[in-house]
Amino acid sequence: MTHLTNIVKKELRELLTPGSVVSVLLMVLLFAFLGGIVGGEVDKVKTLSPMAVVDDANGEVDFPDGTHWSLYDNMASMYGNIPEGKTIDDYLFRLSSVTLPDGSIDRKDLASKMAEKGVTSAILVPDDFSERLAKKRQAHLEEFYLYEAEGMFGSAPSITASSMVGSLNTLLSGFLVGGVVGADAAFYLQPIRLNESGSAYIGTMVNGSFVRGVTPMEISSQVSSQTMMVPLVIMIIIMMVGSIVISSMGSEKENKTLETLLTLPIRRTVIVTGKIVAAAIVGLVYGLAYMVGMSFYMNALTKEIVSGVNLDDVGLGLDLADYALLMTSMFLAIVCALGICMIMGAFAKNYKSAQTMTMPLSILSMIPAFVIMFSGWYGASGLMQGILFAIPFSHPMIAMQALMYNDYVLVLSGIAYMAVFAAVAIAVTVRLYNSDILITGLGQTSMSSKLFGNRRKSGESR
Amino acid sequence: MTDALVLKDVRKSYGNREAVHGISLDVKEGEIFGLLGHNGAGKTTTLRMISTLLRITSGSISVYGHDVTTEPEKVREVISYLPEDAGAYKDLTGRAYLEFISKFYTTGEAQKEMVRRGIEIADLGDRIDSKVDTYSKGMMRRLLIARAIMPSPRLAIMDEVTSGLDVINAYEIREIIRTIARNGVTVIMSSHNMFEVEMLCDRVGMMDQGNLILLGTPDELKEKFGAKNLEEVFVKAVMKE
Numbered sequence: 131m132t133h134l135t136n137i138v139k140k141e142l143r144e145l146l147t148p149g150s151v152v153s154v155l156l157m158v159l160l161f162a163f164l165g166g167i168v169g170g171e172v173d174k175v176k177t178l179s180p181m182a183v184v185d186d187a188n189g190e191v192d193f194p195d196g197t198h199w200s201l202y203d204n205m206a207s208m209y210g211n212i213p214e215g216k217t218i219d220d221y222l223f224r225l226s227s228v229t230l231p232d233g234s235i236d237r238k239d240l241a242s243k244m245a246e247k248g249v250t251s252a253i254l255v256p257d258d259f260s261e262r263l264a265k266k267r268q269a270h271l272e273e274f275y276l277y278e279a280e281g282m283f284g285s286a287p288s289i290t291a292s293s294m295v296g297s298l299n300t301l302l303s304g305f306l307v308g309g310v311v312g313a314d315a316a317f318y319l320q321p322i323r324l325n326e327s328g329s330a331y332i333g334t335m336v337n338g339s340f341v342r343g344v345t346p347m348e349i350s351s352q353v354s355s356q357t358m359m360v361p362l363v364i365m366i367i368i369m370m371v372g373s374i375v376i377s378s379m380g381s382e383k384e385n386k387t388l389e390t391l392l393t394l395p396i397r398r399t400v401i402v403t404g405k406i407v408a409a410a411i412v413g414l415v416y417g418l419a420y421m422v423g424m425s426f427y428m429n430a431l432t433k434e435i436v437s438g439v440n441l442d443d444v445g446l447g448l449d450l451a452d453y454a455l456l457m458t459s460m461f462l463a464i465v466c467a468l469g470i471c472m473i474m475g476a477f478a479k480n481y482k483s484a485q486t487m488t489m490p491l492s493i494l495s496m497i498p499a500f501v502i503m504f505s506g507w508y509g510a511s512g513l514m515q516g517i518l519f520a521i522p523f524s525h526p527m528i529a530m531q532a533l534m535y536n537d538y539v540l541v542l543s544g545i546a547y548m549a550v551f552a553a554v555a556i557a558v559t560v561r562l563y564n565s566d567i568l569i570t571g572l573g574q575t576s577m578s579s580k581l582f583g584n585r586r587k588s589g590e591s592r
Numbered sequence: 593m594t595d596a597l598v599l600k601d602v603r604k605s606y607g608n609r610e611a612v613h614g615i616s617l618d619v620k621e622g623e624i625f626g627l628l629g630h631n632g633a634g635k636t637t638t639l640r641m642i643s644t645l646l647r648i649t650s651g652s653i654s655v656y657g658h659d660v661t662t663e664p665e666k667v668r669e670v671i672s673y674l675p676e677d678a679g680a681y682k683d684l685t686g687r688a689y690l691e692f693i694s695k696f697y698t699t700g701e702a703q704k705e706m707v708r709r710g711i712e713i714a715d716l717g718d719r720i721d722s723k724v725d726t727y728s729k730g731m732m733r734r735l736l737i738a739r740a741i742m743p744s745p746r747l748a749i750m751d752e753v754t755s756g757l758d759v760i761n762a763y764e765i766r767e768i769i770r771t772i773a774r775n776g777v778t779v780i781m782s783s784h785n786m787f788e789v790e791m792l793c794d795r796v797g798m799m800d801q802g803n804l805i806l807l808g809t810p811d812e813l814k815e816k817f818g819a820k821n822l823e824e825v826f827v828k829a830v831m832k833e
Binding site for chain 1: 646647669672675679683690693695736
């Protein structure tokens with residue numbers, strides 16, 4: 131067994147403790163659990179929402195030309211396919227109201243009736259509804275809701291009721307126009323047909339190719355749903371591996387195991403490389419675990435909500451070579467983070483002081499994560515792009531979107547930059563490992579002596 | 593007798609502050625050499641320079657003919673350093689720790705034999721398979737001494753080796769040091785404990801404020817100062833300085 135393998139195995143044994151593995155697994159389970167909750171909320175929105183109509187027989191309209199239009203029937207028709215074993219009466223409840231002495235509706239009574247039926251939205255038909263329509267004057271329909279502390283999609287019932295009123299308007303317009311112009315009602319209502327997703331009358335140029343049937347918004351929302359979690363996951367990995375390495379260094383110093391390690395017959399580069407390789411492996415394993423957990427969550431959140439555009443169909447899909455570049459970019463970002471941490475860890479005096487040293491790394495990983503999540507690389511200003519490029523952790527966060535847009539120059543230049551950055555960081559680390567600072571910490575070097583002066587009188591020794 | 597260790601006008605500065613002021617000494621092969629001095633005298637700094645942990649500012653240190661500045665890796669092949677209050681990796685068992693260390697020195701059957709020797713020196717019984725973080729201070733020290741001795745170093749460097757140990761543990765560790773010295777291992781150790789050094793060491797060097805103020809066998813030094821023990825020698829020497 132080589133010395134490097136020996137160090138890597140020891141580091142892995144220290145880093146992958148049952149406690150740390152369990153905490154990561156719990157994190158994955160938490161994301162999956164959250165995904166389940168969010169998925170449940172999404173399913174709730176997708177299922178047919180029951181609602182009530184309080185019409186007291188006022189929703190029946192008899193027009194002067196002898197035609198008849200029923201509000202309830204038209205509302206019922208909008209529920210479309212009722213699931214097997216159910217009837218319209220399970221979704222659309224006809225409720226009666228109690229009128230108070232002042233002529234208004236007793237809303238408390240209505241609310242309790244709605245609560246009894248388990249509905250949170252109702253359409254109330256005023257007394258003059260039919261009369262006004264018959265006279266071809268605009269009528270009103272009142273929307274009435276029960277507010278409940280619901281989940282993230284708690285506003286769904288109000289959307290359903292509002293859209294119900296909108297649809298009723300269209301149906302009634304069709305009925306009225308049909309009565310005037312006959313079978314051409316559809317034409318008069320919509321002389322220019324609105325294009326829906328997938329229509330042959332929509333087209334977008336994507337990456338130099340013309341794609342029919344999709345809008346930029348649909349593509350953008352699909353790209354966002356695919357790439358949104360990447361910056362977050364990378365930020366978490368960077369912060370996690372950074373904390374692991376700096377803590378490990380602090381712990382080695384506190385227990386004086388580092389002094390022993392440095393006097394063993396092995397080269398310092400082997401020690402540095404061993405620590406970095408082990409932490410990078412742990413970072414990738416944890417990163418994968420987070421990625422799986424996050425994907426549970428994101429899939430649950432975005433299913434059926436984002437457009438159903440297949441990115442492969444619009445030329446934005448990634449192939450194996452793209453994924454290899456993405457993985458390379460991620461690995462190098464982790465190595466850069468570890469290089470920075472090893473340098474900072476060299477200055478840590480003990481485990482506690484090491485913990486505080488993760489702050490600069492956290493800030494450096496949070497800046498690109500949030501900028502890229504909210505404005506993206508391509509939406510950032512020139513100055514911000516310069517800052518993002520200089521921070522090595524930005525590159526894997528940018529890479530996925532850049533690969534989708536075939537921006538290989540950006541991805542490859544990022545990889546080259548990170549390779550140089552990592553090499554410099556490792557070289558500095560090895561230099562530090564060969565210096566006194568690893569043993570003495572800050573405050574004992576000639577540089578600090580120049581900066582802070584001699585706090586102890588000359589000649590005093592340890 | 594061969595020189596195991598030679599220090600020539602060794603100085604160590606931290607910035608503008610000089611911690612060790614040009615000390616010179618030599619330790620013969622198989623000798624137990626004690627560095628005495630109070631806290632801050634420069635003992636640990638000197639031992640760390642010999643162990644290649646700290647760079648010397650000027651002068652030279654040679655370990656079995658290898659220069660610590662130009663051949664640090666060669667030096668590390670023949671030394672074993674035991675820092676004061678050192679610990680081991682808490683998530684490893686005593687056996688796993690010895691196995692980890694042994695793999696840097698040898699492989700195969702020789703490596704297994706080295707671990708067997710380490711376990712024998714540590715003499716921790718069944719507790720060798722317990723995690724290190726469950727060990728008492730005495731058990732930890734025995735494990736670390738075993739770690740330091742099992743590779744059969746030519747020079748063992750031990751900093752405050754019995755510091756904080758109870759009488760029995762300290763006695764047993766001193767016995768281990770005597771045994772390895774009889775087997776040809778050169779030992780340089782630092783201590784506050786003058787009586788321990790007097791009992792154990794063939795020669796001693798006394799340090800004060802980064803200077804080596806005395807050098808000789810315990811008997812020579814006692815005779816020189818007309819003192820009953822090394823403690824008295826040390827007090828008289830420091831007062832004289």
